[in-house]
Amino acid sequence: MRITSLLLLSTVGPSGEEEEVEVHEAISSNLLRAVGVILGIFGGAAAYIHPAIAGMVAIAPILWGANAVREVANYGLGTGVPSIGYMGLGGGVVAAILGAALTGVLAFGSYVNAVIGLAVGTVVGAFIGGLLGFLDRKVIKMKIPVMTRCSLEIVAAGTLALMCLMGAVAGDFSWPVIHAKVIKTGIIALLWVLCAMSLLHPFNACLGPSETQERTLALAAECGSITATITGVVTLDPVLIIAGVIAWVITFSKFWKLTKRDAAEVTWTGIPPKGQ
Amino acid sequence: MGLNARGFGISIPLLIAATIVAILGTWWLSIDKIIANLILVTFGSVLITIGVHYVPVGGAPAAMATATGVGTGTTQLAAGSGLTGLITAAAMSDKPFVVILWNGAIGAALMIAITMLVGNFIYIYGVGVPPCSAKVDKDPITGWDQDPYVTPGTEGHGIPTVSFVSGIFGGLLGGAGGGMVYFSLYKVLKMSPALAGITAMGIFYANSVLASYNIGGTIEGYHDPKFKRVHRAIISSIVFGIVAAIFTYAISYWVM
Numbered sequence: 322m323r324i325t326s327l328l329l330l331s332t333v334g335p336s337g338e339e340e341e342v343e344v345h346e347a348i349s350s351n352l353l354r355a356v357g358v359i360l361g362i363f364g365g366a367a368a369y370i371h372p373a374i375a376g377m378v379a380i381a382p383i384l385w386g387a388n389a390v391r392e393v394a395n396y397g398l399g400t401g402v403p404s405i406g407y408m409g410l411g412g413g414v415v416a417a418i419l420g421a422a423l424t425g426v427l428a429f430g431s432y433v434n435a436v437i438g439l440a441v442g443t444v445v446g447a448f449i450g451g452l453l454g455f456l457d458r459k460v461i462k463m464k465i466p467v468m469t470r471c472s473l474e475i476v477a478a479g480t481l482a483l484m485c486l487m488g489a490v491a492g493d494f495s496w497p498v499i500h501a502k503v504i505k506t507g508i509i510a511l512l513w514v515l516c517a518m519s520l521l522h523p524f525n526a527c528l529g530p531s532e533t534q535e536r537t538l539a540l541a542a543e544c545g546s547i548t549a550t551i552t553g554v555v556t557l558d559p560v561l562i563i564a565g566v567i568a569w570v571i572t573f574s575k576f577w578k579l580t581k582r583d584a585a586e587v588t589w590t591g592i593p594p595k596g597q
Numbered sequence: 598m599g600l601n602a603r604g605f606g607i608s609i610p611l612l613i614a615a616t617i618v619a620i621l622g623t624w625w626l627s628i629d630k631i632i633a634n635l636i637l638v639t640f641g642s643v644l645i646t647i648g649v650h651y652v653p654v655g656g657a658p659a660a661m662a663t664a665t666g667v668g669t670g671t672t673q674l675a676a677g678s679g680l681t682g683l684i685t686a687a688a689m690s691d692k693p694f695v696v697i698l699w700n701g702a703i704g705a706a707l708m709i710a711i712t713m714l715v716g717n718f719i720y721i722y723g724v725g726v727p728p729c730s731a732k733v734d735k736d737p738i739t740g741w742d743q744d745p746y747v748t749p750g751t752e753g754h755g756i757p758t759v760s761f762v763s764g765i766f767g768g769l770l771g772g773a774g775g776g777m778v779y780f781s782l783y784k785v786l787k788m789s790p791a792l793a794g795i796t797a798m799g800i801f802y803a804n805s806v807l808a809s810y811n812i813g814g815t816i817e818g819y820h821d822p823k824f825k826r827v828h829r830a831i832i833s834s835i836v837f838g839i840v841a842a843i844f845t846y847a848i849s850y851w852v853m
Binding site: 398399400401403404405407408410411412413414415416418419422423425426445449452453456457460461462463496500504505506507509510513 | 833
């Protein structure tokens with residue numbers, strides 16, 4: 322199923338005026354947003370059933386965030402793609418801790434607390450992202466029309482992915498456990514970098530004239546799988562490690578296929594020699 | 598020339614102001630938490646943002662020795678020096694505020710100085726280019742000619758004296774800002790050291806990326822014409838600092 326919709330994007334020319342370009346989209350951004358938010362919030366809250374659920378659903382917000390990074394970085398940020406990923410998680414970590422801290426004062430029962438915490442964290446992340454994007458657009462005067470929306474999406478997605486992984490490491494999305502198992506141990510710094518890399522790496526690696534959304538998202542899913550696997554290694558959770566590795570094999574082979582499809586030509590260079 | 602006056606005139610008063618804020622020390626714990634946190638986080642954000650403008654970031658062109666500065670992006674340099682500053686500040690977390698602040702500042706300045714020095718070794722002995730800048734005719738500090746040493750078609754290469762001094766000021770300002778945010782979260786809001794550290798890191802990154810978008814990816818130091826845009830970043834960091842102060846207060850309120 323390949324729905325190709327046209328998205329109007331604009332790029333900034335050297336002289337500073339905004340030009341519009343058409344960019345192909347194989348998977349609609351709205352679908353990614355909806356799946357990212359719903360799976361992220363309800364799956365992340367299910368960490369108490371099994372941490373592997375929260376670890377694996379983190380891939381959904383990562384896909385959403387990577388797609389938003391793709392949209393905004395198409396314009397050329399001037400600082401390289403990594404900056405926006407780090408900004409996403411810089412604001413995101415404050416929002417994620419806020420969402421987690423909120424679960425400590427709620428008393429609705431474990432699952433509802435977690436859902437509220439995740440939802441509030443995502444909304445706060447969206448607010449911080451919107452604010453950062455607004456400042457970039459209006460005060461710093463970046464010439465990227467979609468900056469505010471994409472920054473909002475990137476920080477919200479980064480927050481949600483980080484919260485899912487926090488739930489996966491803690492085994493329950495509630496403040497006392499998260500503080501003891503994720504923050505005090507310093508694992509949050511690892512999760513932070515994993516999330517930032519998963520958001521920024523796909524487009525950073527795939528960008529160029531032959532970039533396609535499918536390939537970038539396949540790489541994003543692969544990064545998400547690696548993230549889930551490492552989270553499993555950190556918590557020594559065999560289910561999450563196995564699920565992560567299986568997802569990695571599937572997404573990596575998909576990415577490999579798409580890379581070959583998008584390549585101008587695949588030839589054998591002579592190194593290494595073909596053994597007879 | 599006026600360039601030195603601009604560079605030193607902004608950084609030294611800011612460092613003095615930060616030191617005065619730090620000398621007040623435990624006084625910040627005696628006033629209302631919300632106000633103390635608001636002032637310290639906002640001022641820390643401003644210091645971080647201005648600090649980034651002083652760091653000679655060359656980006657991808659500098660990695661090929663075709664532009665002046667360290668050959669990597671702002672975010673990476675800010676991370677390298679700023680996080681070192683946060684760690685050195687956090688190592689002193691039980692000492693007075695002024696020790697936390699200056700330890701952060703010196704840690705970050707040392708890290709960026711080592712980065713620039715090793716970068717210069719590579720540029721001079723590896724690539725074989727003399728450190729020089731195409732943005733100014735004479736180095737504002739040493740007064741040495743720059744133009745004869747700039748390879749045609751490039752914007753300079755390596756890290757000349759003015760960029761090196763500027764980078765050290767950037768490290769001092771950024772590290773002091775990080776230390777100030779850390780102190781506010783740890784002592785004023787009474788968060789645990791790990792929680793305060795990771796939250797300060799988030800605030801540090803958001804501010805440094807705002808600053809890096811303001812300079813459009815590359816800057817040579819305070820002598821660069823792009824440095825004139827610093828006021829826009831200051832406004833942004835004040836707004837972001839206020840919002841961050843409110844959210845960090847909410848975290849500490851719910852954690853208590």
